[in-house]
Amino acid sequence: MINKTRKHKLESPKQKHNRHKATEAIMILDKMKHDFKEPPKAMKYFYDLFERVHCKNEPLHSDKVKVGTMCIQVPSEIIYALDAVPLRLCNGFYTNDEIGSDFLPSKACPLVKATIGEFVSNNFSDKPDLIVSPTTCDQKAKSGAIIEDLGFSVYDMEFPRTKESHESREYWRRSVRKFTKDLSADLGKKITKKRLKKSVMQVGYAQHLYHKLNVLRKNIKSPILGIDMFLVTNAFFFDKIDKWIEAVDVLIKECEQRVEDEYDCAHKRSPRIVYTGSPPIFPNLKIPLLIEQADAIIVADETCSSNRMFNDMVSVDEWFVNDMIDGIADRYLKGCTCPIFTKNEDRKRRIIDLVKEYKADGVVYQAFAGCQVYEMEQRSVLEAMEKEGIPIIYLESDYSPSHLGQLTTRIEAFVESLKNRKRKAK
C-alpha cells in the first residue's frame, strides 16, 4: 500500500475513495469465489459485473438518462417506458457510511448514511440525472432534502404508510400517475401504450426469471448459495436489464442442470435458513456470508434488496395506459412487506409461508443498528415465529468490518443448535 501511494505521489480524494471502495468490493468477491464449493460458472458474469462497476468504475448507461431511486417503491416500469434507466441508489459501502456520518445523527441507519456518503463523494460510475425519493421511512424521506442541498435534483414521491385502506390505494395510484406525468414532462418523452406495455412485460419477464431461479432453492439440495443469490438480485439495482436477463437465463439453465445432477452447494446437514430484515446490499453481504461460512444455507429471503424487489407482479385487465399505471402502482404498495407500514401481519405471514415452502429450519432476522423500523418489528416477528415453533435469531449489525467476532459466535451457535434439532428430529 505504502509503495503504491509513493508511486502515485499524491492520491486525490476521488482516487482514495475509489481505492477504499475497490478494496471492500474485492474482499467480499474473493470470499464468495473461493471460500465455498465451486459456484455456478454463470456467476462469473455477476462477479465481473461488480468488479467492473465498483472497482473499475465502469459506467454502464452513458447513453441514457439515469433516474436514481431511493427505494424499491419507485416503479421501474414507468422509468423504462420513458426511455430512461432506473438506478437503485441504496448503498452498502462502509467507506460511504463513514463519509455520510457527518451529515446525519450518529445513531442513523448505516444504509442511509452510506447512500448520502456516495452523494457527498459525488463519485458515481453512473451519475443519476434525477433522484426520486419516495416517502417511505423517516430517514430515507428526510435524506431527500440533504441530497438536494448537495446540488442534486430530487423528486419527492408521496407514499402512504398504511396500506390496508382503500384510501391508501387511491392515494398511491394518484401519486404514481402524477409521477408519470411529471417525469414524462421532465424528460420530454410521452408515455405510450406500446412502450409501457413493453416495459411491463420486460420487467415482468425479469421477475419471472427470478422466480424460476428462486424456486430451485426449494430442492433439498439447493443448487445455489444465498450469498450468490443476493449478488444476482443486487445486480438488478444497476445492471442493464437485458444483460441481466441474459445472464440469469444462463444461470437458471446451469442451476437446473445442477438440480438434475443432485448437486448440493451446501452439505448434507447444513441447516436451511430464511433471511429477513434490513437489506444486505453489496458489499455489505457480511451476515449472509457469515451464515453460509458457518455451514448453513440461505434458501429464501424476505428483504427489499432481493425477494421483495421481484415478488409481486403487475396484472392488467385491459392494456390501456391508465389501467397499466394503476396495476403498476398496486404492485409497489399492496403486497409490500416493508416495516414502515403501520401493521406487519403480512410480513409475518410471508416469513412463515417462506419457512414452510422452502422447508427451512430457522430464520435469521438482521437489523441495522439505527434502522428503527426493523428494530421495532423484531419483537412481534420473534413472537410469531415462536408461536409457530420456528427457531429464530435476532442480530444487530452495522457496516463496520470490525467486531465480527461476536456475530460469528452467535451465528455459529445458532447454526449448531439447528443442526442438533435436525438430528433429533430424525
Added chain:
Amino acid sequence: MNKIKNFINHADLRKFRFWLQLFFFVFFIYGGYLAIDLGRELPIFACGYNHEIAGTCYFMPLQHQLARPWETLFSVASIGVLTSFFVFLLWFIVFNKAWCGYACPMGTLQDWITSLRKFFGITYSTYTQPQYESLKKIKYIFLIIVIVFPLLLGLGILDGEWRGAFCDMCPGRIITPMFVGDFSQWSIDFSTKTAIFLSSFGIVFTALFFVGSFIKKRFFCFFCPMSAMHYIFSDVALLRLKKDGDKCTKCGDCYNVCDMQIKDIADDVKSTNILRDDCILCLKCVAACPEDDALHLDLVNYPIFKSTKGGFAKRMEIDRWEKKDD
C-alpha cells in the same frame, strides 16, 4: 394426471370463456329452433319473452307461483311450487355462480359490450368505495320485488297489475327477444298508472343497461336479483371459489381484474370460501393471481383450477421475451 392439471392451470382463460359464453348464448337464445327445452327453472336471465329460448329464467314462473292466493299457496295443490324450486336449486347447486360468468345471456352480452368499448380504446370506470357499498344493496331490493310482491298480491294487498312486476322492469324482457327479431317489448303499457310506471322503468333500465355496461364492466350484474338469490344458496353449491390466505400476498392482482370490484378477494386472508354476493365466478381472479395455490376453484373439495406462478406468467405473456426494436 399431472400433465392434465398443468394444462388446465396454464389455460388461456380468456379464450376458454369467450367460446363457452358464445356457445351458451347461442344455445339459450336460439335453442328453441332446435326444440331444446330445459324447463322453466334456470338460474339465469334467459327470458321467456323470447319464444325461442331453450329454457326459462326461474323468476318468471316463481313470481306467478307465489302470487297464488295464500290458501292455495300453502296447500298440497302447490306442491309444484316446491318442485320447481328444487329443480332451480339443483341447476344452481352444480355450477354455483358460474352461471353468471359463463352461461347467462345478459352477462355475456355485457362482456361483448365491454369488448366493443375496448375496441374504441376507451378505459372503463369504477365505483368509489362508498358508492359501491350503497349501490350493492339495490339487488336485494329487486329480490324483494321478485319474492315479496307476489306474496302481497296473493294476500290481496297489491293489485293484479303488479303481477310479474319484476319482469316488467327487467331489461332481459326487452333485450333477449331482440335477438330473435322481436322488438315488440320496446313499448310502454298505458293501461294503468302502475303499468306505465313499470314498463317505463323497464325501458329506462334497458337504456341504462347499454350505457352502463359500456362504461362499467358488468354494470347490470351488480343490480341483479338473481345474483342475490344465488348468494343465499351458494354455500351448498358444489363448485366453490376458495382461497388459501397463507399463500396470499395481498398484492391485489385479483382485485385489479375483477369486473365486480370485489375487494375481499385480495384483502381477506382469513376466509377460505371467498365467494362474495357480487361474484360472477368468472375466475378471472384465479387466472390473474401470481401465487401458487392462493386461489382455486374446487369441485366440492377437489381443486380443478388453481392459481400458479407459471400460469400467471403464461397468461401475462411474461414467460418469454423477444427483443423487438421499435
